Each structure stands twice: as C-alpha cells, then as structure tokens.
Amino acid sequence: MKRFDLRQEKEREMGLQEAAEAVQRGQLLLFPTDTLYGIGGNALNEETVERVLEAKDRPKSKPLLVLIPNLEFLEFLCSPLSPWQKHCCELLWPGPITFLLPSLPGLCPGIALEGKIGVRLPRGQPVGQILQAVDRPLVAPSANRSGEPPASTVDEALSTFSAHVEVVLDNGRSACTSPSTVVDLQEDAFSVIRPGLVSEGEIRKALERIPRKA
DSSP states (O other): OEEEETTSHHHHHHHHHHHHHHHHTTOOEEEEOSSSEEEEEETTOHHHHHHHHHHHTOOTTSOOOEEOSSGGGGGGTBOOOOHHHHHHHHHHOSSSEEEEEEBOTTOOTTTEETTEEEEEOOOSTTHHHHHHHHTSOEEOOBSSOTTSOOOSSHHHHHHHHTTTOSEEEEOSSOSOOSOOEEEEEOSSOEEEEEOOSSOHHHHHHHHTTSOSOO
C-alpha cells in the first residue's frame, strides 16, 4: 500500500500519477471526494467493482455510485437522456447530487440495477484532479462498511480497509459529514431517494426554471 499527502505539492503529483496507474491495473484507491472519503476504482472493470462490494460487505442489490470527470463520460454509462434530464445534469452539476439515470445495457451488476445507474460529477479539488488524472469513471461509495458511520479521516478508513486498497490519497479531515443527495431523475420528473447535502427544496427551486418538454 502506498500513501500520499495531497496537501503537499510534490506528494500530490506523485499520488495522482500512482492513482492513475493503480486504476489501470484494476486496483483500489482510498481517496477524498467532495463529500466523504471514498473507496473505489475503475467502474467499468467488473473485478474491481466486485472487490469494492466485498470490501464494503455490500450486496449487488445496492449498486455503487459512480463519479465522472466531466459530462462526456455519461456516454459510457447511460442510455440517451431526455432533453430535460440533460438540462438537469448541466444545471446541478458539478455538485453533491447523485442522479439515478437510465443505464446502458451490459454494465457491471454492481453499478447498475433495473436499468438505472447512480452518477455524480463532483465539485472542487482534489477530487477533480484525481478524476482527471485517472480519466475513467470511478466507483466511489463512502469508505465505511455498509451500516457503519462514514470515516472522516484516512486513518479511520484504513482501520477497516487497509487490507483492500493499494493507493491512499490523504487530504486531511473531511469537512463534510453528509453524503450526496440521491435523486431519481426520470424523463421529465424527479424524486429524492436519499436526503443529503442538497435539500429537496433547493433542487425543486433550481429545476423549476427548466421546461419539462424541450
């Protein structure tokens, strides 16, 4: 296991390079997102997805969310979106909202279920730098076993996952204690599946500006 302090410029450069190589090899990362620390790897590698599910003791009936570097990566994960769905993504991303979107057929069972996939374009750094360096969609559930409290530091996460990850990216204590809001984004409507950092009222107010039919 290799550990890098992202708050140090030299280590950050080395860590980003090592993370990119590790993901190419199908290995797992422990890294900061814009919400909580996450454990993950290449979302399009079935063995990687299986490893994350096993590490978290999580069934495939609870698929893992996927982080993307930019909107263009939706084409690797999602069926064509409606104009309204596209507008919603463009308006509310980047940010701490995970959208359930129509999935492409043939994706790993651990990231897609019943024709839907949870996707998020996160905001800020260093998660943006990590995603750009990796240049792949990453599965990125919170770094805790299912049912347990989320970790706010790398050391807390490592107490559970040290045997599972190959690269650790440390950015200090997480300033966030809540996960992303999960929103089921239908063709021309939405519903909040899991409350999180962004309230339903805030989402509704933002989406009122988008015509339902484009």
